[in-house]
Amino acid sequence: MRISFNPNVPPLTMAKCEDSESEEERSLGEWQPNGRFKYEMRHVDSAIQIALNKQKHSLIFEPNGDVDLFFKVKAKLTEFHRTFIGIKIGQITKREGLDTMRAQLVQAMKAGERMCIMIGKIAPDFKEQFNDPLVFPTDTIFDFENFRKIENYKKVVREDEDYDYQNNKGCFMMHEDYNLVLLSNAQNEEEKQQ
Known part of the structure; x- marks a missing residue:
């Protein structure tokens, strides 16, 4: 959708x-x-x-930037467009940027929140360039049905994060309300691809 x-x-x-x-x-x-x-x-x-x-999952095109605040309040907002720039100028490594997103993803999964990835006007290549099987496996994460299997989502959960809300070790569970949203400031898909 x-x-x-x-x-x-x-x-x-x-x-x-x-x-x-x-x-x-x-x-x-x-x-x-x-x-x-x-x-x-x-x-x-x-x-x-x-x-x-x-x-x-949802893909939202919102060129005015009016909905950012909504996602800051109602979701885990990850400003990937800033991470992307940080990687390009050498401020952070790709792995560090993806690990930050991974940690926010784990928090969103545990709490049953929306994970909103703000991509600005860029078109990040989540299939190849920003797909790290050990840190942020996008081929699995963006597959709604497949990622909800415990053996797949537990791959992004680190040992020190593998606790449920009662601190039972090894009992991390994805909340059923977790969802992924991509937010773009492009006018449409064509502008985003440029």
Whole structure:
């Protein structure tokens, strides 16, 4: 499910999923001829929940930067676009940047929060360049269904993090409400790819 902002109207749009629209979706907005679903910005929380219910991650295009505060309050916001610049100028290593994201991912999984990866206007290559099987295996993390298997999500949990909320060692469990959101400040997918 993709969600994006239109700066002229303040609605969001999301691409239609394979499955039929729900009553909740119909109450939020309407389908457009371009296959996008328009709704007001105040419904972003509901739209992301719909994606979670359909076992999808969300990709949000929001060129105005108005939704950053929402994710700072309602999610674990990881400003990857800043990490990306830090890596490019040699301020941090790629492994350090990915490990910071990994640690935030573990916290979000444990608490059942949204992990929002803010990518700004960049198009990071999470398939190759920023995929580290030992630190941040994006091929597994971005696979909604596969990453929810205990043998896969436990690979990113370090021994000193492998505790449940009652401090039982080796009992880390991903909360069912955990979800991943990518947030872009690009106008659309085409601008992001440039």
